[in-house]
Amino acid sequence: MNIPLFIRILEAVILPNSEINRPGIPTLLKPAMMTVTHIATGTGDIYLKKLCHYFARQVPATYSGTKARIEFPFAPCYIDIDQRQMKISIETDNQDALTEAENRLTEQLARLTQQDASTIRWVRSEPL
Template sequence: MYAITARAETEFASKYLQQLCKHFAHKVPSTYDETSGKVEFPMGDCTMQATSGVLTVTCHSEERDGVTQMGQIIDKHLERFAWKEKLELTWENTESAVQEA
């Protein structure tokens, strides 16, 4: 399993979380409320958390390319939704492939 995580400091964390999840819900399963969300992309899942001033996004996939694709999708959409702030997410690997024994 591969995972990447990114954080963005913004006073509009909840707004962007809901906007992203609502947008993706038109094409893929998506659930959300004011503080958390989950989007089920074909290549894996993304979870989002909005806390006081911080949006955190974590993507999980069985394939390295899956997390890369999801990160690019989130970046592209957040760039459009948060254009006034010019938010940028810096993605970090948070897990590497786990081999089953």
């Protein structure tokens, strides 16, 4: 298949059906919604390891140094830590999946950090 034919097929079949509305930036992926929380802590490395160990019994979860990834089947979760905080972000194209991931992480974070779950605030953002 030559490239111009491939581009015409792409433009005719796939792009009109994509759910993206970004002029001049064609993509085949639906844009993701994102949610982020920041937990102020000086012991983020401990929480990172404990979160991964807990969720690794249910789903793939890996960590290395200051980063971790938890592979929920409905939405991947990324954790980054530094000396002052732990940043947790979740990205998916499904609002229900975002809520489910937030709830599961909030519940476990509240246990680990001994905080009331209502103090853990998620900030959602829509794609550009």
